[in-house]
Amino acid sequence: MVVVSGTHEEVSATYDRNKELREFDDTKAGVKGLVDAGVVKLPRIFVHHHPSNALLHEGSPGSIRHNQTQTQLRLPIIDLGDGIIDKDATFRKEIVEKVRHASETSGFFQVVNHGIPQTVMDEILEGIRRFYEEDTEVKKQFYTRDYVNKRVAYNSNFDLYSSPAANWRDSMYCSMGPQPFNPQDLPEACRDILMEYSDQVKRLGIILFELLSEGLGLKPNRLREMGCEEGHALLCHYYPACPEPELTMGTSEHADGDFLSILLQDHIGGLQVHHQNQWVDVSPTPGALIVNIGDLLQLISNNKFKSAEHRVLAQKVGPRLSIACFFTTTFLPSTTIYGPIKELLLEDNPPVYRETTVLEYTTYYMAKALDGTSALENFKLQTSSSEEKK
Numbered sequence: 001m002v003v004v005s006g007t008h009e010e011v012s013a014t015y016d017r018n019k020e021l022r023e024f025d026d027t028k029a030g031v032k033g034l035v036d037a038g039v040v041k042l043p044r045i046f047v048h049h050h051p052s053n054a055l056l057h058e059g060s061p062g063s064i065r066h067n068q069t070q071t072q073l074r075l076p077i078i079d080l081g082d083g084i085i086d087k088d089a090t091f092r093k094e095i096v097e098k099v100r101h102a103s104e105t106s107g108f109f110q111v112v113n114h115g116i117p118q119t120v121m122d123e124i125l126e127g128i129r130r131f132y133e134e135d136t137e138v139k140k141q142f143y144t145r146d147y148v149n150k151r152v153a154y155n156s157n158f159d160l161y162s163s164p165a166a167n168w169r170d171s172m173y174c175s176m177g178p179q180p181f182n183p184q185d186l187p188e189a190c191r192d193i194l195m196e197y198s199d200q201v202k203r204l205g206i207i208l209f210e211l212l213s214e215g216l217g218l219k220p221n222r223l224r225e226m227g228c229e230e231g232h233a234l235l236c237h238y239y240p241a242c243p244e245p246e247l248t249m250g251t252s253e254h255a256d257g258d259f260l261s262i263l264l265q266d267h268i269g270g271l272q273v274h275h276q277n278q279w280v281d282v283s284p285t286p287g288a289l290i291v292n293i294g295d296l297l298q299l300i301s302n303n304k305f306k307s308a309e310h311r312v313l314a315q316k317v318g319p320r321l322s323i324a325c326f327f328t329t330t331f332l333p334s335t336t337i338y339g340p341i342k343e344l345l346l347e348d349n350p351p352v353y354r355e356t357t358v359l360e361y362t363t364y365y366m367a368k369a370l371d372g373t374s375a376l377e378n379f380k381l382q383t384s385s386s387e388e389k390k
């Protein structure tokens with residue numbers, strides 16, 4: 001047995017990681033099941049060895065929480081004015097400018113007065129909590145890793161068997177469009193509110209794609225015409241309180257593999273975005289939704305808009321709930337080809353990426369796991385500089 005002191009790097013002949021992963025998966029009860037069973041020591045499959053882990057928590061050398069500048073950076077909060085953007089051209093121009101600036105720099109911003117009522121946001125969080133707090137036997141019916149054939153996929157760690165270490169999180173994926181479906185396929189605990197929130201967030205997505213199109217200097221419906229808002233899915237996360245948060249992550253650092261994400265988080269916090277070489281807290285803001293650019297929008301905007309790395313810290317407090325809406329058609333067999341938008345290309349702005357399909361991109365992204373590297377790298381044209389992503 002080799003023990004590398006202080007790193008939890010214990011290589012033991014008796015440790016069968018795959019067996020432990022399978023046993024955990026077979027419970028179909030997720031991380032919540034471990035917490036309910038009274039686990040106080042982290043099972044080894046959740047212990048992170050990734051170097052970024054050393055930067056996570058207070059007390060460790062180079063800790064981000066020692067780095068005072070971390071709290072000085074704040075993401076912009078953009079007031080969408082509850083529909084005024086359609087009536088007031090001057091206001092709209094200002095908003096487009098703010099959206100463009102945020103999308104080009106941090107790739108993240110928050111929006112308020114976005115048109116989704118507070119009651120709907122409160123109720124979707126409550127509905128998701130009801131689902132997770134239901135009897136395990138009920139939830140088990142939805143436990144699967146089949147995202148292609150299943151409308152709803154509840155599991156823990158989509159990349160459980162391929163990532164370097166598991167995250168302290170359970171998730172439920174609901175594909176909400178564009179294919180028609182039977183609402184009865186959704187869990188009863190949150191069925192009605194999922195449908196309601198889905199409609200509302202889709203409407204907001206359309207507004208944002210218009211603002212983003214204008215931010216790129218294109219006509220408002222350009223991104224819509226390309227089908228960026230055609231499909232959307234809701235990924236509903238549950239981050240149980242963690243007994244040893246310094247050893248693991250809620251969500252490992254990653255960039256989203258879609259066009260655009262709209263995230264609703266509860267009051268707990270823990271989400272951070274990588275910006276100007278620091279991890280910046282995305283602080284819970286009452287009534288706000290978080291918007292971030294995904295890889296596919298970075299690709300078609302030819303790096304003008306940034307798909308930023310972000311992560312969620314594991315915490316002693318919890319559970320934390322969040323609901324991400326991903327705009328993408330995921331595994332649908334669409335033939336639409338996506339590459340850098342032609343109008344954006346100039347002699348001194350040649351295409352950085354090759355053309356691809358959403359299906360090809362998603363398949364690559366999902367197989368790659370959240371390993372801290374960008375899936376976009378794989379789609380770069382040979383001639384482009386490897387410095388382009390950041």
Ligand code: OGA
Nearest residue numbers: 235237265271312322324
């Ligand atoms: C995601 C994500 C953040 C959160 O689902 O891709 O980054 O706060 N979620 O749960």
Ligand code: NI
Nearest residue numbers: 254255256310
């Ligand atoms: Ni994400």
